[in-house]
Amino acid sequence: MTTRRNFIRISAIGAGALIAGAGSYKIIKTLSKPEELKNLKLDLRRTATYCEVCFWKCAGWVYKTSEGKIWKIIGNDEDQNCNGRLCPRGTGGLGMYYDEERLKTPLIRVEERGKQVFRQATWDEALEVIAGKMKEISEKYGPESMALFSHGSGSAYYTTLLKAFGSGNIAEPSYAQCRGPRDDAFTLTFGEEVYSPEITDIRDTKCLVLIGSHIGENMHNGQVQEMSDAIDKGAVIITVDPRFSTAAGKSKYWLPIKPATDIALLLAWIHEIIYNEYYDKKYVEKYCTGFDKLREYVKDFTPEWAYGITTIKPDQISSTAKEMSDAAPAVIVHPGRHVTWYGDDTQRLRAVAIINALLGSWGRRGGFYRPARFDLAPVKLPPFKAPAREWSDLFPGKYPLASLTVSNAIIDATVPENNPAYPVKGWLVNGTNLISTIPNTPNTLKAIQNLDLLVAIDTMPMEITGWADVILPECTYLERYDSLRTGPHRKPSIALRMPAAEPMYDTKPGYQIARELAVKLGLQDYFPFEKQEDLLDWQLKQAGSSLEEMQRLGVKNFERDADDLYFAEDEEVEFYTDSKKIELFSPYLESLGFDPLPRYTQHPEPPEGYYRLIYGRAPMHTFSRTANNPNLTDLMDENSVWVNPKVAKEWGLINDQYIWLKNQDDIVTDFSVKVRVTERIRWDSVYIVHGFGHKQQQMKRCFGRGVSDTQMITKVLVDPIMGGTGMRSNFVTFVTEKAGEEVAS
Numbered sequence: 001m002t003t004r005r006n007f008i009r010i011s012a013i014g015a016g017a018l019i020a021g022a023g024s025y026k027i028i029k030t031l032s033k034p035e036e037l038k039n040l041k042l043d044l045r046r047t048a049t050y051c052e053v054c055f056w057k058c059a060g061w062v063y064k065t066s067e068g069k070i071w072k073i074i075g076n077d078e079d080q081n082c083n084g085r086l087c088p089r090g091t092g093g094l095g096m097y098y099d100e101e102r103l104k105t106p107l108i109r110v111e112e113r114g115k116q117v118f119r120q121a122t123w124d125e126a127l128e129v130i131a132g133k134m135k136e137i138s139e140k141y142g143p144e145s146m147a148l149f150s151h152g153s154g155s156a157y158y159t160t161l162l163k164a165f166g167s168g169n170i171a172e173p174s175y176a177q178c179r180g181p182r183d184d185a186f187t188l189t190f191g192e193e194v195y196s197p198e199i200t201d202i203r204d205t206k207c208l209v210l211i212g213s214h215i216g217e218n219m220h221n222g223q224v225q226e227m228s229d230a231i232d233k234g235a236v237i238i239t240v241d242p243r244f245s246t247a248a249g250k251s252k253y254w255l256p257i258k259p260a261t262d263i264a265l266l267l268a269w270i271h272e273i274i275y276n277e278y279y280d281k282k283y284v285e286k287y288c289t290g291f292d293k294l295r296e297y298v299k300d301f302t303p304e305w306a307y308g309i310t311t312i313k314p315d316q317i318s319s320t321a322k323e324m325s326d327a328a329p330a331v332i333v334h335p336g337r338h339v340t341w342y343g344d345d346t347q348r349l350r351a352v353a354i355i356n357a358l359l360g361s362w363g364r365r366g367g368f369y370r371p372a373r374f375d376l377a378p379v380k381l382p383p384f385k386a387p388a389r390e391w392s393d394l395f396p397g398k399y400p401l402a403s404l405t406v407s408n409a410i411i412d413a414t415v416p417e418n419n420p421a422y423p424v425k426g427w428l429v430n431g432t433n434l435i436s437t438i439p440n441t442p443n444t445l446k447a448i449q450n451l452d453l454l455v456a457i458d459t460m461p462m463e464i465t466g467w468a469d470v471i472l473p474e475c476t477y478l479e480r481y482d483s484l485r486t487g488p489h490r491k492p493s494i495a496l497r498m499p500a501a502e503p504m505y506d507t508k509p510g511y512q513i514a515r516e517l518a519v520k521l522g523l524q525d526y527f528p529f530e531k532q533e534d535l536l537d538w539q540l541k542q543a544g545s546s547l548e549e550m551q552r553l554g555v556k557n558f559e560r561d562a563d564d565l566y567f568a569e570d571e572e573v574e575f576y577t578d579s580k581k582i583e584l585f586s587p588y589l590e591s592l593g594f595d596p597l598p599r600y601t602q603h604p605e606p607p608e609g610y611y612r613l614i615y616g617r618a619p620m621h622t623f624s625r626t627a628n629n630p631n632l633t634d635l636m637d638e639n640s641v642w643v644n645p646k647v648a649k650e651w652g653l654i655n656d657q658y659i660w661l662k663n664q665d666d667i668v669t670d671f672s673v674k675v676r677v678t679e680r681i682r683w684d685s686v687y688i689v690h691g692f693g694h695k696q697q698q699m700k701r702c703f704g705r706g707v708s709d710t711q712m713i714t715k716v717l718v719d720p721i722m723g724g725t726g727m728r729s730n731f732v733t734f735v736t737e738k739a740g741e742e743v744a745s
């Protein structure tokens with residue numbers, strides 16, 4: 001039987017290796033020798049933070065040596081996101097601070113864009129250049145011609161800045177490249193999204209179904225801990241994945257589905273749940289609409305029908321449907337997180353939402369709980385002038401259901417020949433490496449060449465900074481205050497991030513950068529607090545706390561207003577949908593000309609000799625942001641390509657051999673990648689971890705290590721409902737020799 005200890009071993013090994021690792025490293029390495037540990041003088045005062053290595057935002061404490069050097073980060077026991085334990089990446093977060101290849105001063109480009117010739121500048125000069133260009137763009141084209149791409153804690157400041165400037169073109173890759181389809185699908189069905197951290201009640205679940213969601217490798221701390229607890233308590237795990245993931249190894253059922261056929265499996269499950277009367281009749285009758293239409297619709301979607309499509313045997317489809325119903329309502333068909341795969345993603349996630357509704361898991365213990373969050377008092381600001389033109393006016397009528405700005409639409413609109421309704425001429429890019437984040441890189445580069453201004457605000461010399469006109473170096477999360485963390489959870493809570501050290505080099509916190517730029521643009525009234533700590537203190541005092549208290553506590557949890565974590569027996573619930581019910585059939589989708597019930601459509605098969613490229617996460621890295629982190633590269637410094645033994649034999653590939661990948665559009669990876677021959681992947685697919693294959697020579701630890709999945713993603717299936725970029729639509733083959741190049745060693 002799988003035990004929790006087994007399951008979390010990966011994180012324990014990770015943390016151990018980190019301490020012995022090379023990172024912050026000089027310090028950790030020295031201190032890890034027992035005799036030196038004895039003599040170590042620690043400053044036992046601790047500094048509150050929350051982690052920025054991924055977006056789970058675990059709260060922790062930073063400890064320093066008596067010389068004031070940052071030594072260690074540990075979890076805050078009071079924090080619901082981490083329960084006192086950080087994951088390996090979080091522990092290694094100090095590598096971001098100690099990375100000697102960080103951006104150190106503002107830089108201004110002196111050669112043509114892309115050539116990467118920059119000169120150092122003062123902050124005043126760099127901000128002056130940016131403000132001047134922004135004003136020019138506004139006068140010539142209108143303020144909406146400036147756009148913001150942002151990810152991470154600083155987003156709020158630049159959002160205020162851009163809105164004050166007069167533009168609503170503000171996009172985050174976490175929507176159209178990540179969670180958008182799931183949040184829109186759940187909102188269409190339940191009138192509510194699943195938030196982050198997700199409101200999945202995994203700790204009390206009896207059955208957890210993971211569809212392409214590799215919890216454990218995708219290391220979202222609290223969720224992994226809850227899954228370990230659930231496994232310990234005997235929960236049944238069902239994993240649907242073409243790859244035998246870590247989670248599959250802990251599962252009672254692994255369904256190695258043929259990629260791109262998940263909707264067929266979901267429809268067959270719905271068929272089984274309805275026609276075997278597994279569904280929660282009382283719940284469906286009380287809370288749902290559209291059941292009869294759904295029942296009629298799935299009549300022919302039998303397990304036998306799905307078998308021919310998915311390659312999952314009918315008896316496995318039936319028995320897993322039965323397992324779910326046996327556990328109901330303590331069952332979760334997990335909504336996933338990075339769900340932009342095949343362009344029909346909103347429909348796939350609608351099918352996921354429908355199964356959860358039929359099993360009555362929404363609002364029930366062991367299913368989905370009702371979130372609570374702390375609402376901070378808003379700071380009084382002058383009203384934002386409504387932008388004359390919105391992002392949705394760029395391509396009228398496209399992506400009618402997009403609930404947030406579609407980043408790829410802004411990029412498309414920056415290319416004039418795409419005929420957008422108005423030009424996009426300036427980008428502020430904060431905390432997102434668009435080159436490795438947005439698929440179809442040639443399109444992104446074409447857009448960049450049409451800009452009058454590209455500003456990159458980053459901590460590292462990433463690919464995107466190489467294309468910028470002005471680079472602004474932000475200090476790391478360990479050197480700054482940031483907005484208070486108030487994300488939803490079982491209890492409302494607030495977490496503080498404060499600086500554990502002064503900003504190194506000539507770097508600044510995001511709040512200060514945004515405010516100083518606002519001053520140059522004459523928009524200082526939108527940043528009434530000169531210092532962020534004064535703003536935080538004011539906000540905390542409105543909440544009955546203070547900066548001083550939060551510096552001591554780090555995290556403050558509050559009781560819920562009512563005992564309403566789950567629906568009460570027979571509770572009357574009004575859902576935020578048009579019908580005020582859970583909409584199994586969606587009249588709204590129908591009114592817009594979309595399928596009101598999820599439809600399976602066949603996707604193209606790989607051509608002869610090609611394999612579907614699937615990609616995912618590793619527990620020690622987050623996208624490309626950790627690629628050069630000295631602690632984390634110590635744990636994993638390149639990706640490998642997983643190849644089924646049958647395929648490897650056909651191609652004569654062996655373990656650890658370096659090869660290149662070539663996609664259906666004849667794009668060959670810049671670097672070579674190590675082969676991993678494994679039964680853990682289907683023969684028709686290959687797998688790599690996202691975030692490797694960096695081309696920036698300034699990042700010496702990650703330059704040329706492994707290959708980039710994004711480089712291979714030139715074919716993108718855009719979701720017509722909300723604009724998400726389906727990226728699992730690319731096929732690759734193997735290249736064992738590349739003219740004039742040697743394989744990596």
Ligand code: MGD
Pocket residue numbers: 052151152154173174177178179337338430431432433434436437438439457458459460462474475476477615616622623624625626690709710713727
């Ligand atoms: P990263 O590539 O990690 O992720 O997309 P991004 O958020 O763009 O780039 C983060 C950038 O932020 C880096 O340049 C890093 O140096 C910088 N950074 C880190 N800390 C700070 C900071 O404190 N301040 C500032 N200013 N900058 C900082 C993620 C996105 O990518 C998402 S959410 C998903 S789910 C998608 N995943 C994905 C995939 O799996 N495969 C492919 N091919 N593309 C993907 N795109 C999406």
Ligand code: SF4
Pocket residue numbers: 051052053054055056057058082085086087088089090091219220221222
């Ligand atoms: Fe940091 Fe790990 Fe928590 Fe993410 S899950 S916020 S990397 S500790």
